[in-house]
Amino acid sequence: MRNQWYLVIMILATAVFAECCRGETDCIVEKTNGANPWTHLKFQDDAKEFQFVIVSDRTGGHRPGVFAKAMRKVNLLQPEFVISIGDLIEGYTNDKERIKSEWEEFDNIVKQLEMPFFYVAGNHDISGPEMLEIWRERRGQPYYHFVYKDVLFLCLDSEGGAKEFKKNHLDKDQQEYFREVLEKYHKVRWTLVFVHRPMWEKNRPSWLEIEKLLGERKYTVFAGHIHLYAKNVRQGRSYIRLGTTGGAIKVGDVSVGRTESICLGRFDHIVWVTMTEKGPRLANLTLDGIFSEDVTNILLADAVMEVKKKIDQGKAIVCTPIKIKGEKLVNGKTQIKITNFAFVPMRVEGGFRGHPQLTVNPNTIKEYLLPYASRIIDVEVKAAEPVKVEEISPLVLDSTIIFKAPFYEPVKCKVTNRIIIEMSR
Ligand SMILES: [Fe+2]
Helix, strand or coil: CHHHHHHHHHHHHHHHHEEECCCCCCCEEECCCCCCCCCCCCCCCCCCCEEEEEECECCCCCCCCHHHHHHHHHHHHCCCCEEECCCCCCCCCCCHHHHHHHHHHHHHHHCCCCCCEECCCCCCCCCCHHHHHHHHHHHCCCCEEEEECCEEEEECCCEECCCCECCCEECHHHHHHHHHHHHHCCCCCEEEEECCCCHHHHCCHHHHHHHHHHCCCCEEEEECCCCCCEEEEECCEEEEECCECCCCCCCCCCCCCHHHHHHHCCCEEEEEEEEECCEEEEEEEEHHHCCCCCCCCHHHHHHHHHHHHHHHCCCCEEECCEEECCCEEEEEEEEEEEECCCCCCEEEEEEECCCCCEEEECCEEEEEECCCCEEEEEEEEEEEEEEEHHHCCCEEEEEEEEECCCCCCCEEEEEEEEECEEECC
16 A cells, blocks of 8 residues: 555656656656756657668778777677678688688677678679688678668679679679569668679669669668769669778878868778668768777876977977088987986887988887986988088988877877088087
């Protein structure tokens, strides 16, 4: 009885003091007189919405560690699952041991994901009979489908299929397979197509067959391969070609900064997809823009502030002037003094820029300094032939000061020293 009274009191209290949102008890707020510190209470909590991540190419001369780091960042985001668009290992070999060891390496990387990972085959993954055989041993059919929360996922094999090796092609069996799948799931709310090569770009005949099968349904297509992000609208649908997740970055003739790289579609990223009632909403997250809560720590921040201050004051790395007797330089000396003004250890890596008249020994530096330690490095300079002081090109030392605390990204600070050459009096 006592419990029943308690229940009644609780219900009344909730009715008087709280307002529930969307008829559920997920949100309980205190009633006010109309002025509230929020815009509205229509929470984005549709049970049919879900979020997943797409990762892109990691091949063609992949940069070690980038993809693995991306997987750690994906775990921070906690999507429901992760899907690739192919080119996961370097491949292009018939050496079975090598193929297996490349897959072992890759599988161990994706094993760290806390959610499922769906493989899609790229040209680097299935480039010949041996690679197909091993793919089948490890992953089964190179093309497949699945349905998640009423969304159909089609994973194609743009290297032909299970029988034919032909790039930019979907063999007859594969076409038939997807015809049946699309027929079976004709009522799904959306279809997402994953195909490694952007086959639509040159209207590949077998791709046109798939487009015919997709017909009037709502769909979105994702591909990779080119390593440059681009979006096309075709048949009124979005066709997205992804950049890289550690794969070779396309380097053109022009060196560009970050903004230009983004504009060119040349970046490492993952795609964060929210499947909404109106279709997929995409957020491209560049890998250098995702950090854990341990993005930095106080000691590291203090170290960087301190060393930046000393760099601005010209005190972090100091080079003494080269003094010469007479008008011409034959040989001389400078000393590089490096000081760690921080409470954490630091590394310094540097080198002299190539010089048309002088040779420098040593011409590179690599030092590790404990907190508040300093080091002096003697450097000898020689001229190929005697040269007048006023005719000597600038001698420049470029250095990088690096702080690396366990579990943190290294912080790099650049320093440039122009060494003065003067006549001694
Ligand atoms: Fe590729």
